[in-house]
Amino acid sequence: MPLNASTQALLARLERSRPVLVTGATGYVAGQLIRRLLEEGLTVHAAVRDPGNSERLAALMALYERLPGELRVFASDLLKQGSYAQAMAGCGVVFHTASPFVVSVLDPERDLVRPAVEGTRNVLEEANRQTSVERVVLTSSCAAIYSDNADAQDTPRGCFD
Template sequence: MVEIDKSKPVMVTGATGYVAGWIVKKLLDEGLTVHAAVRNPNNEEKIKYLKLLAASSKGQIKFFKADLLEKSSYDDAVKNCELVFHTASPFSNRVKDPQKELIDPALEGTRNVLDSVNKSETVKRVVLTSSVAAIMGDTKDLLDIPNRIATEENWNISSSLTHQPYSYSKTLAEKEAWNINEKQNKWDLVVINPTLVLGPGISPAITSESYKLMQQLGDGSMKMGVPDFQIGVVDVRDVAEAHYKAGFTPEAKGRHIVNAESKTFLQIADLVRKNYGDKVILQTKTLPKWVVWLAAPTAGLKRKFVTKNVGYPWTVDNRKSIEKLGIEYRPLEVTVNDFFEQMIDNGAFEKA
């Protein structure tokens, strides 16, 4: 049981990020003081919207310069904090050097943040943004899991540096966080494992991978059809709420799968079509797996990924997040429509 004093500041790493922005907003709306750790606090363009959020809230925000790959760079930001949200981690499925671009920042970043936490005399809890990718690698892995439903007990055992390196980086980073946590007794660790995060961003310039994926879904890039690929989806606002509850629920512990629904790309397209079918180019059919396999290299996919992920049902158990954190998930239709409304307003489909 950990009671967090809300009069003390709360540190958020990667504070300008997609999920982190909503966490910061929630904290500010609750009247807390946020220590926002960012790479360049002098970049007014990137932090201006967070300042505006603070100005219209009951809370306060202070910016601190910190870099995932710099030792001790989080020392100042963590001062006097009882609660830390570590959200910063690289997310990209298209990298040239996965070790340098994904693994090193994820691992070293976790070590550096938690090293600063260990040096602190005040931190009681760390909430880590992990991913369902640390729970399950390939969808085919479900065939070896009881009832073919992934739970918090499962770990990704199929990803590697050469196969799904992003998922591998999230797995290594979370395991490292647990290893560091187990070697001390000053602070506890609570982990959030979201599925694909969708929904409107707080930042006017959204750069998330999910934004790029949904852009492809609606700009005609997939007009020939979409793979029979099922994914879990969750609203970014619900992910932020899960982080907040994980931080301030005294009895919270362990990992939490955060997922609203599991859908195929075609089902997501159907949800968008209801309101925005005249403004985007959406798919109406599913491509045969053999076609996807043949075309994979031209779409930036590896054929091994297609073999192990296309055509399989995708199921996870989200009951812990509902029962222990009290999360009430938004309907996916609301999430998708809010997201596409923002994307259309931002001109994401002007070429469509």
């Protein structure tokens, strides 16, 4: 997955002596980002729900073993205020990729939107508390706008934007 121009420019300007935090580190977007950060030789603080889950961390650990950067894994709960403090300590940049995602949704507002907003608020509030954090990059994926084919039929021009 190629990085967009603004992310590439940010990578070129990063203070290399400080770690970089990536939330939701076991997700697809995060994994691609972490690969690139490790290739650059950066220290990545990877925030995950369960650092003891070796199966979920296998892809990240494989990257760490073959790339020059440093990887440190931290337990963080997106919906628990203050749980990113340790992972974010000393970081200059935070890439926020974490967002609750479930396939079976009965109430989209309750099951997806509210947790995503609350989680982002928790990460941003922690970033404000950390004096080292200079920038927060909020990411997303097509999953944020994608549903099923029936929904696409009802959209203008047959696509989401």
